[in-house]
Amino acid sequence: MRQKFVAGNWKMFTNAASARQLAAGVVAGVTDDRVQVLVCPPYPYLGLVAETLKGSKVLLGGQNCWYAAEGAFTGETSPAMLVDVGCQYVILGHSERRRIMGEPSELINKKLRAALAQGLKTIVCAGETLPEREANQAFAVVEQQLTVSLAGFPREHLDKLVLAYEPVWAIGTGRNASPAQAQEMHAFLRGKVTATVGAAYAESCQILYGGSVKPENAKELMSQDDVDGVLVGGASLKADQFLAIYQAAL
Ligand code: PGA
Numbered sequence: 249m250r251q252k253f254v255a256g257n258w259k260m261f262t263n264a265a266s267a268r269q270l271a272a273g274v275v276a277g278v279t280d281d282r283v284q285v286l287v288c289p290p291y292p293y294l295g296l297v298a299e300t301l302k303g304s305k306v307l308l309g310g311q312n313c314w315y316a317a318e319g320a321f322t323g324e325t326s327p328a329m330l331v332d333v334g335c336q337y338v339i340l341g342h343s344e345r346r347r348i349m350g351e352p353s354e355l356i357n358k359k360l361r362a363a364l365a366q367g368l369k370t371i372v373c374a375g376e377t378l379p380e381r382e383a384n385q386a387f388a389v390v391e392q393q394l395t396v397s398l399a400g401f402p403r404e405h406l407d408k409l410v411l412a413y414e415p416v417w418a419i420g421t422g423r424n425a426s427p428a429q430a431q432e433m434h435a436f437l438r439g440k441v442t443a444t445v446g447a448a449y450a451e452s453c454q455i456l457y458g459g460s461v462k463p464e465n466a467k468e469l470m471s472q473d474d475v476d477g478v479l480v481g482g483a484s485l486k487a488d489q490f491l492a493i494y495q496a497a498l
Contacts, residue, residue: 418459
């Protein structure tokens with residue numbers, strides 16, 4: 249059985265005080281380790297959130313990283329730095345980074361290798377735009393993004409891979425994919441994972457859904473066979489909403 253996973257992506261929100269308060273609120277409500285819970289604050293608050301999470305069941309992740317170990321990369325953060333401040337996870341290939349910052353899948357692949365080499369677990373995202381879905385290209389687009397992003401994935405690190413299906417048209421729009429649409433894509437992805445690395449691993453691989461996940465829709469989304477959890481943006485910024493989503497996963 250795959251463990252359910254509820255991850256919060258705080259994006260570029262919070263300040264020091266509200267980040268600490270939000271993290272403390274999440275910690276107070278996460279009492280059961282049947283569900284994995286992760287929060288991904290902005291870089292400047294990782295350290296203080298790490299302190300707040302100490303001794304709790306809540307995991308810490310970065311929203312991005314760079315691929316070099318260190319060097320002249322102004323403004324970037326290495327995987328080792330994320331580990332150093334207490335992260336266990338990093339999100340890679342979020343659609344905002346793909347589209348707004350122009351990150352191609354080849355770059356995500358380099359970041360992925362670097363993150364794995366430092367021992368980070370990785371949440372690799374993919375998702376189609378609305379025109380792509382309407383042109384019946386959703387499956388091809390997601391497959392292409394993941395094929396390139398995961399190229400040459402080191403088998404010894406398979407336990408550090410989590411996939412996230414995040415349709416661009418569902419992110420921050422209030423319009424979530426229907427449970428059936430999510431299930432269809434997740435089953436497709438698990439099938440691809442089976443074909444690439446085998447059924448045994450595919451059965452254990454967590455595949456998260458992201459895009460307008462709310463307390464109201466979380467349970468139905470996560471009740472789909474291949475939806476192993478959720479990656480939550482907006483609703484992760486309020487402890488009560490995020491905790492309601494966590495409760496829905498129990
Ligand atoms: P949302 O964002 O929940 O605000 O739609 C999801 C995400 O971008 O991970």
